[in-house]
Amino acid sequence: MPPYQPSTDWQYEIPTTGSKRLPPAARYVESLTHQGYGFEAAIADLVDNSIDADARNVVISFLRDEDRLVGLLVVDDGRGMNDEALDTAMTVGGRQEYGDRALGHFGAGLKAASLSHADSLTVISRTRRSPSTGRRWLTARAQADFTCDIVDPGYCQELVDRYDGVIEWQGTIVRWDRVRAFDTITAGQTDRYLNDAIEKLETHLGLHLHRFLAGDGFNIDIVVEDVTTKEELDHRGVEPIDPFGYRLPGRAGYPRTYTAPVEGAGEVTLTAHIWPPKSPLVSFRGIGPLAERQGFYIYRNNRLVQAGGWNSTRSAEGHLALARIAVDLPAAPNDVFSLTVKKDGVTVTPAFARGLEQAEDPDGHTFAAYLLEAQTTYREAAKRASEPQRKAVIPAGKGLDPRLKRTLRDELPELEGEDPVTFRWDSLPSDVFFELGREEREIRLNKEYRQAFTGGRRGGLNDAPVVKSMLYLMVNEIFQKERVRAVHTDNIALWNSVLVTAARCELAR
Numbered sequence: 001m002p003p004y005q006p007s008t009d010w011q012y013e014i015p016t017t018g019s020k021r022l023p024p025a026a027r028y029v030e031s032l033t034h035q036g037y038g039f040e041a042a043i044a045d046l047v048d049n050s051i052d053a054d055a056r057n058v059v060i061s062f063l064r065d066e067d068r069l070v071g072l073l074v075v076d077d078g079r080g081m082n083d084e085a086l087d088t089a090m091t092v093g094g095r096q097e098y099g100d101r102a103l104g105h106f107g108a109g110l111k112a113a114s115l116s117h118a119d120s121l122t123v124i125s126r127t128r129r130s131p132s133t134g135r136r137w138l139t140a141r142a143q144a145d146f147t148c149d150i151v152d153p154g155y156c157q158e159l160v161d162r163y164d165g166v167i168e169w170q171g172t173i174v175r176w177d178r179v180r181a182f183d184t185i186t187a188g189q190t191d192r193y194l195n196d197a198i199e200k201l202e203t204h205l206g207l208h209l210h211r212f213l214a215g216d217g218f219n220i221d222i223v224v225e226d227v228t229t230k231e232e233l234d235h236r237g238v239e240p241i242d243p244f245g246y247r248l249p250g251r252a253g254y255p256r257t258y259t260a261p262v263e264g265a266g267e268v269t270l271t272a273h274i275w276p277p278k279s280p281l282v283s284f285r286g287i288g289p290l291a292e293r294q295g296f297y298i299y300r301n302n303r304l305v306q307a308g309g310w311n312s313t314r315s316a317e318g319h320l321a322l323a324r325i326a327v328d329l330p331a332a333p334n335d336v337f338s339l340t341v342k343k344d345g346v347t348v349t350p351a352f353a354r355g356l357e358q359a360e361d362p363d364g365h366t367f368a369a370y371l372l373e374a375q376t377t378y379r380e381a382a383k384r385a386s387e388p389q390r391k392a393v394i395p396a397g398k399g400l401d402p403r404l405k406r407t408l409r410d411e412l413p414e415l416e417g418e419d420p421v422t423f424r425w426d427s428l429p430s431d432v433f434f435e436l437g438r439e440e441r442e443i444r445l446n447k448e449y450r451q452a453f454t455g456g457r458r459g460g461l462n463d464a465p466v467v468k469s470m471l472y473l474m475v476n477e478i479f480q481k482e483r484v485r486a487v488h489t490d491n492i493a494l495w496n497s498v499l500v501t502a503a504r505c506e507l508a509r
Contacts, residue, residue, distance in 0.1 A: 037112065039197070040201050041113070041204070043060060045343065046174050048343070050074070050078050051209075051303075052078075054079055056077055058074065058218075058219070059073075059074075059076075060074050060075075060201070061074075065227050068190070069179070070177075070182070070227060071175060071176055071179065072179055075174075076166070076172055077166050077170065077171040079127060080127040080172055086123060086125055086133055090148055091148075112341070117180060119178035120175075120177035120178050122135070122151060124156045124172070124173045132160045135148050160173065192419065195398075195420060198222050201222060202238050203241065205238050206239055207307060208303065211303070220238040221235060222234075222237075223235045223236075234398045234461070235460075239406050241287060244271075244324060246273075246283075249273065249274055251274045251373055255272055256361050257271050257272075257362075258367050260352075260356055260359035262354075263355070266330060266332070268327065269327070270359060272323070272324075273323075274322050274374050275323075277378060280411065288307070291316045291317075293324070295308045295324070296325050297326050297327065298327045298337075299326065300329045306345050308324070309345070312353070313356055319378045320375060322374050323371065329346070335349065392413040392414060393408075393415065394414070395408075395414045395415070395418060395420045396408050396421055397441070400423065400462060400465065404465050404469055421443060421475075422441060423442070423443050423468050423471075424444050425459065429446075430500075433496045434471060438478075445468075449503035451507065452506040453506075478492075
């Protein structure tokens with residue numbers, strides 16, 4: 001075949017004869033439902049919007065009707081939106097201006113995250129100067145003709161009033177209906193699904209938003225709400241999970257701060273850490289496989305957008321399990337770092353790898369030397385005798401303060417695939433302080449003695465943490481037994497006798 005011979009000279013500019021507007025086809029909405037958003041990442045994207053709206057409190061509510069999950073809400077006390085702003089927020093491809101410190105980036109998160117999991121997305125909002133207003137997307141209608149429903153103003157105000165403990169004068173409610181994952185829950189499995197889903201959501205939000213949660217001005221709560229009685233069936237506060245939250249570093253002299261000259265992005269700061277070997281902390285072992293959690297932890301405006309990985313600069317290996325590096329993306333736009341739409345990773349150009357080769361700290365210590373020291377720390381620990389292993393326990397469930405559960409997970413290995421031990425106050429005989437529901441994995445406490453531990457205050461779901469944690473440690477082994485032996489029955493009787501007397505003494509004071 002003869003070589004190709006161009007017939008005309010090359011033109012550097014493409015000539016045009018006009019232009020025409022080509023709006024997206026309605027089918028474009030369908031593509032939003034296939035963005036690959038995980039459930040936790042989708043919720044995190046909604047919380048990002050709350051942070052951008054200066055919210056101080058966010059409540060994520062799983063809505064339950066008997067044994068069914070019927071929906072999900074994300075409620076915040078941010079500055080809210082009026083009609084015009086809400087139309088922009090709900091427009092597919094709507095243009096929105098983001099500040100330099102905003103977590104929003106592409107303007108598609110609300111729609112893409114929501115429609116990836118629900119067939120109905122409703123947003124209701126109010127500001128201090130405008131009344132409650134709402135819009136609703138139904139996937140089927142949006143795919144047909146981009147039609148967005150205007151929610152009845154009366155209902156908007158009604159829903160805002162229902163959550164006035166959060167919203168007060170301003171705020172936003174994002175409501176998901178027809179959540180596809182909820183429809184797959186089989187009869188009798190709702191509790192198990194909720195516990196698993198909330199644990200994963202707690203971990204994801206606690207990790208990716210840990211810098212916000214570590215301050216005093218921002219809180220996230222996850223609740224399970226009975227839509228009929230309005231009763232809270234579960235309530236957990238999300239605690240920060242700092243991926244660099246060790247007590248002592250794994251090697252003296254760390255963390256070290258390196259500067260990498262990256263062409264196209266300027267000087268990039270790398271804060272390199274070496275974790276202590278064999279750490280049991282949730283922030284080390286509880287956020288995913290160690291092979292996936294080594295490497296770069298990349299932040300954009302204090303929001304973690306990548307939790308581990310080497311970005312093609314090297315391969316993961318066991319000897320680098322202790323190496324974690326914090327990287328804050330440059331504030332100025334650049335062509336080196338590109339954030340994924342789901343905010344779950346960053347792509348980099350080869351310029352970053354070249355910059356790492358030249359990175360060093362003020363003392364001339366190189367980034368390459370850091371990697372060698374991280375490997376050495378791991379190898380030295382592997383040669384030492386194994387540390388004493390604590391016996392695994394059944395995990396703690398609802399009724400215990402989230403901070404207490406976090407400490408228990410830090411200190412004790414958990415048995416895989418086991419339903420958690422939960423707590424409930426109940427009516428019991430006066431000579432019984434607690435009883436065990438082995439089938440339900442439940443510790444029932446005598447509500448007659450509740451005031452002894454609440455100081456006269458109204459009790460909450462997670463009250464009496466001291467007595468609950470002691471009971472959890474005392475009876476965990478009994479829950480693990482196939483049958484209760486006489487010695488266990490005698491211990492329970494002994495503990496009841498002592499605790500009843502102690503509670504009566506406290507009440508008498």
